[in-house]
Amino acid sequence: MALRLPRIGTSQIVALALILAANWVVSPQFFDIRLQDGRLFGSLIDVLNRGAPVALLSIGMVLVIAMRGIDLSVGAVMAICGAIAASLADSHPLPVVLAASLGAGLACGLWNGLLVAVLRIQPIVATLILMVAGRGIAQLITEGRIVTFTSPELAFLGGGSVLGLPTPIVLTLAMMALTLLIVRGTALGLMIEATGGNPRASALAGIGTRLITVAVYVWSGLCAALAGIVASADILGADANNAGLWLELDAILAVVIGGTSLFGGRFSILLAVVGALIIQAMNTGILLSGLPPETNLVVKAVVVLAVLLAQSPRIGAQIAGLGVLFGRSRSRRRS
C-alpha cells in the first residue's frame, strides 16, 4: 500500500476558481473574450496579462525561498532593468537592449547571491540592501523622470501578442517552461529541496550548496529583469519611482499561497504561478467591483486570509480526519 500523502495543489486551484467565480458575480462580462486587433481581449486575459510580472517574479522567488532564502530586492531590480531597457530602446537594437537589461538583472542577482553565500549575511538583510539602493540606482538611470521610448520591438514585449496571446503571458509561460526544464530536468530541483530542507546534511552529502545558493539568486535576478522589461514595455516607458514597488511582497505571497514553505524544502513553480494568478484575480476583481478604493486593502486581507486558512495544514488535517471517520464508519458497517 502506498502511503503517499496527497499532493498539494487542489486547494490552490479551488481558490483560483472560487475567486474567478466571485469576479464573474461582480462583473458578468468577466469571462467574455473577444479578438481585438488580433489580440485576445477580456477581463480573464487581463488577469493573466497583469499577473505576468508577479508571476515572473514568483518563478525566481520560489527557488530562493526553497533554499531558505528570500529576495526583497526583486521590485528594485525590476525598476533597474526596466530603466535600462527604456533608456537604450530607441538608440540600440533589441538584442542589445535585452542583453543589457538581463545582464543587469544577472549582476544584481549575483550581488545578492554573493552576500548570502559568501559573506553569509542573512538573506532578508542582504537583499534589503539592494531593495533600498536598487531603486536609487534605477532613479539614477532615469534621473527620477519617466523615460519613454517609441521602439516598436520593445513595445511588442508589453503590448504585442503571439497567436492572440499578449506577449507578457507568452514570456511568462516560456520562462516557466525554461525554469521547469532546468530545475526538474536536472537534479538541481532535488538539490535545492535538499539544501533548503537541511543545509548541513546536504553539504555533508556533497552538494555544492554555495554555488546553488548563488545560482538561485541569479535566477531570481534574471526573472526580475524580465518582469522589469515587461513592465516598461507595457507603459512604453520606465517609471523608476514606481515600477515594481512592493511587488516583492506580492511575489512572496504568491509563493506561499503556492504551498512552498518559507522554511525551505519542497517547492512548486507551477503552484507559485497559480498563486500569482490568485493575487491578480483578486486585484482585478476589486477593480471591476466598483467598490471605493478605501476598501481595497480590507478586501485583499480578508481574501488572502481565507485562501490561506483553507490551505492550513491543521484545517486540511481536520478535513482528512473527517474522511477517515467516514471511511471507518463505513468499513465498520461492512464488518
Next chain:
Amino acid sequence: MRSLARLTPVLATTAVFLAGFVLCSLAYPNFASLRVVMNLLTDNAFLGIVAVGMTFVIISGGIDLSVGSVIGFTTVFLALAIERWGVPPLIAFVLVLVLCAGFGAAMGAIIQYAELPPFIVTLAGMFLARGVSFLLSTESLPITADLYTHLSDHALRLGGGARLTVPAIVMLAVVIGGMVLLHLTRFGANVYALGGSRAATGLMGINVARSTVLIYTLSSALAGLSGIVFSLYTSSGYSLSAVGVELDAIAAVVIGGTLLSGGYGFVFGSFIGVLIQGLIQTYISFDGTLSSWWAKIATGLLLFAFIAFQQLTLHLARRSRRAPAGVRP
C-alpha cells in the same frame, strides 16, 4: 567565557555604531553635539519601540509585518477618538492599546492554530490594519487636545538646544523593560526556546500556544504604543503614516545581531540597530547634497558597510576565541 561570547554580535554592533558616530563627527563640525544625539533618540523613538516588540517576535522564530500599519491605524484611531468622538486622550490610549493587543493576539492565534507562516499572516494583518485606517479616514487629522500640546512641549532641556523628549523617554523605558522581560523572566526564556526549537519547546512542557499568542500580542501592543508616540510626535493621525516601518524595524533588529531564523538576539542590539539607521539618515541629511537617488544608494551602501563590518568583527572575534578554548571544555 562562553556565555560572554554570545554578546559578541551586540558588542560588534555597538562598536560599529560608535565608530560611525565618530566618523560623522569628524566630517561635520555640528554633528558631535548633545542635540544631535537627543534628536536621534526622539526621531527614532517610535521605531525603537516597535523594534523591541519585533525583537521578541524574531527571536521566537517569527516575524511581524503588520507593525507599520498598526502604527498608522493607531494614529487615525486616536485622532478620531480624541477629536471627533470626544474621548479623553488617556482613555483613548488605553482603548487603542487594548485593540492593538487584541489584533496581535488574533494574529498569534491564527499562526498557532492554523499553523500558517507568520510572514503571511502578519502580511494579511498589514493589509487589514492599513485598510481599516483608510476606512476610518483618508484625511490627515490634527489632534489638538491639551495633553498633546503639553506632552510635546514637555521635555528635559539639556542645554545647547538638546531636549530629552517624552517619546525618547518612553522608548528608553520600553527598551529597558524589554531587556528585563526578555532576559530575566520565564517568558523571555520561552521566547528563546521557541526560536531554538518549536517542537522541542512543546515537548519540554511549555505552553507553546500561549507563548506564541503572547509574543504577537506584545508586538502589536508595542506597535500601538509606538503609534501613540507617533501621534504625539506629529500631533495628528494619518492613515498613510509609518508605511514601511516594519522593514526598518526588521533591519534594525537584524543589524543589532539578532538571527532572523530565531533563537539568538538582544533587545539592546536592536536599540543600537535603530540608532545606526538613524545615524545613516542624519548623515545623509547633514550632507544635503545627495539627490533622492543618491540618498537611497548611499543608504544601501552604508547599510552594507555596517553589516559587512559587523560580519568582519564577528569573524575576527570568533577566530580569536576558538583557538585557545576549543569546541568543548
Next chain:
Amino acid sequence: AELTIGFSQIGSESGWRAAETTVSKAEAKKRNINFKIADAQQKQENQIKAIRSFVAQGVDAIFLAPVVATGWDAVLKEAQEAKIPVVLLDRDIDPAGKNLYLTAVTSDSVHEGKVAGQWLVKTAGGKPCNVVELQGTVGASVATNRKKGFEDGIAGASNVKIVRSQTGDFTRAKGKEVMESFIKAEGGGKTICAVYAHNDDMMVGAIQAMKEAGLKPGTEILTVSIDAVPDIFKAMAAGEANATVELTPNMAGPAFDAVIAYKTKGTMPPKWIQTESKLYTQADNPMAVYESKKDLGY
C-alpha cells in the same frame, strides 16, 4: 554672506516631483544660494528628522514640501525657537500651524480639480456624460483635494456624473490597469464619456489602455488631468488628450525671493503666495509647450 537653505523634499515619486527638485536647484544656483535637499522617501517622520537636522546644522531658512497637512507643530516650533524661518512649498499645512511658518508658496489643489471639472462641464455642453475617475494614492491629501475640487466643479451640472472611481496610485502602470478594468466594466468603454485623472501620468497610462481597447481617447472619450507634464502635451498634440491643469514646478523661485527679502530687508511676505493653475487644451499649441518643458527634469 551666501545663504544656506535646507529643503525637506517629499521624495521622487513622480516626474513632476523630480522636475520640482531640478527647478529648485537651478533657481538656487541662479541666486547663489547654498541649497541642501533632504529626500524623505514619502515619509513624514523622515521630513521631521530632516527639519530637526537642519535646525541642528543652523541653516538660514528651511523649505518644506509637507507630505501631509498635519503634525508639523512641534518641529516647526523648534525651528521657530531657533529663529529659522520656514517656507512651505507646493502644499499647505493644517490651519493651526499658520503662525509657525513665514509663507507658503503653493497651488490650490482643490482649485485645480475645480478647473478640471469646470472645463469638462463646459466641454460636455449639457449632454449626459459619464465620467470615470482615476484617483491618486488613497489617503494622499492631493488626491482628496483634487477629487473634492472636481466634484465641486461638476456640482452644478447634473448631466456630468462620476460612475466609477478607483485609485491608480498616481502611476502610469496602475492608471493603465485600472482603466482596462473600467473599460470592461463599462461595456467595452461605450458608456464612458470622459476620464478624469488626478495626475497626467495615470492619464498617459489610461490613454494607452483606451487605444489598446480600440477606443479613441481625445475624440470618443474626453480626457482631463492635472500637472501638465511634458508627455501629456505630446498626447494632446496627437489629439489623444484634451486638457490638463498646470501645477508649476517652480515653487522655490518665489520662495527664495521671499526669504531673501525677509533676511536682507526684513520684508514680511504675504502668508500665501499662490501659483497659477493654468488650463491647457489642444488649442494651446501643445507641441510648443512640450518643447519648453521637456528639459525641466520631468
Next chain:
Amino acid sequence: MLPTAPLPPPAAGHKPQQDASQQDAPLLQVTGFSKSFAGFVALDGVDFTLHPGEIHALLGENGAGKSTLIKTMTGVVARDAGTMRLAGAAIAPRSAEEAVKAGIATVYQEVNLAPNLSVAQNLYLGRQPTRFGLVREGEMRRRASALLAGFGLSIDVGAPLETYSVAIQHIVAIARAVDQSARVLILDEPTASLDAQEVEVLFAVMRQLKARGIGIVFVTHFLDQVYAVCDRITVLRNGRLAGSAPIAQMPRLDLVRLMLGRELSEATARRSHAAAGPAGADVAVFTGLGKAGYVAPFDLTLRAGHVVGLAGLLGSGRTETVRLVFGAEPADAGTAEVAGRRVTLTCPREAMALGFGYCPEERKTEGIVADLTVRENIVLALQAKRGALAPLPRREQDAIAARFIRLLDIRPPDPERPIGLLSGGNQQKALLARWLATEPRLLILDEPTRGIDVGAHAEIIKLIRDLCRQGMALLVVSSELEELVTYADEVIVLRDRAHVVRLTGDAVEVSAILAAIADAPAGAAAAA
C-alpha cells in the same frame, strides 16, 4: 555481552514470582491505544500497565511503535482510541505540558531541548526559580550544576546547550525529566548515545527513583541493559502488543523471538581475527593530520578490506577525527595521501570525489532531509557525486531505493514516504543506504548502529563485514565496544582529543580498549 553484566539483584520487596499487579494498584494503566498516520496503523489496541516502583522495559523492533505509544501517552500525538488512568484516575493529556502537570515526565527519542538556551535554562525551562517574577540566574545555575553533578557531569551550565555533544545533551534531557518526575518517568532510548560509564550512572539514578516509588518506562535496544535494571518487559511488534511479563519469566531467547516474531539467526558471533582477509592496498594515508583546538595531529592508514575502529569516551575527539578525514572540517596541519597521490581535503565534495563516504552521527541535524522521501534521501549523495547536470533517471532511482530498502529492511518499505515520518532506526538505515549507494572506497561510519534494533543490528554488522570483504576500507566510530571488536582489525583509542593507543590484531579486546580509555597501562588491564 557486557562483560560486567550481572544478573539484576532482586529488588527489595519485589518477588519476581509474584506478578506485581496482584501486589499493588497500577500506577499507570493504558488500555486499547490505537493510532494511525494517514492510513498507516502505528498502534493497534495496545495495553500497557506500569506499577509504582517498577522499571518497565518497552521493547520492539525499529518502527514497532514504541515512540508512538509514548507520544500518545503524553498527548504529543493525538490518539485515535484508548483510555488511560494514572493512579486510578482517568487522565487524557493533550500536550506535553498537561502530561508534565499530571506527573509524567518524558525524555523523547530525539534530543528535544532548545539548543540555543544555556544548559541551566534547558534544565529549568518553565520552572526557573524566580523572585518578583525575575529568574534567579545564579540560583538556577547553582541548582543546575548540583543536579548534573548527580550524573557525574561537571560542565559550564551557562554555555549554550548546542556547544556540547549529543551525549551531554542527552544527559541534560534525562536530568531535566528526572528532576521533574513526580510519578512516572518515561525514557525513550536514553542510552543510545551514552557510553558504559554514563549508562551506569543513569542506572544508579533510576534505581534511586524506583526506590522512591516512581514508575519508569525504559526503551532501549540493548538487551543487556534490560536485564540489568528492569523488572518487567512489554514487547511491541508491528504496532500490536506482542507480550508482557516479569523479567524472570522472559529469558533472552524468548524475548528476541517475541520481538522479531522469528528466531534471530546468528546474532553477533565473535569475529575470528584469523579470518580477516589479507591487508589490501592503502586507500588513504594521513600523516600528522590535525587542527588546533579541535583534535591533536594523528597518523592514520586506511586499507582496503580493513576496518579501523575509533574508541573513546564521549568528547574524546572521535567525531572530530572523522570530520577531518572527510574534509567536513578543514585541517590546519598534516598531509593526506589517497591512492598514492597527495591531496588536500577542504570540503566533503572533494572527499567524495576521492571515493570517501561519511555517515554522520547526528542524523536529525546532519543526516536526513526530513521533507524529502526515502528514495530522494537515499540517492542524494550519489546524485551530488554525479553532479546536478547528470540526473539519475527516475527508473534508476527507484531501483536503487528498492534495492536498499530490501537489503536493509527499511520499514515501512515505501520509497515515497517522507523520511521524517520513519522511526529513528529506519532513518538510520536509509542514511547508511545513502552512502552505500555511492559505492565508496572508504566509508566512514559514526555510530552506525545507534538506535537500531537487535535484528537490524546484526544485519548492519554483517553488512560491515561484507563490505570489508569486498575491499572497502572502513573507519568506524562506535561506543559499543563489544560490537566494535567483532569487526575491527585495528582500534584506535582516543582521549582528550588525541589518539593515544593503537591496538591491532589479537590485541583488539574489550578489556584492552577499556584499559586504554581509562588511562591504565594496557598490560595491567589485560592481567586484571
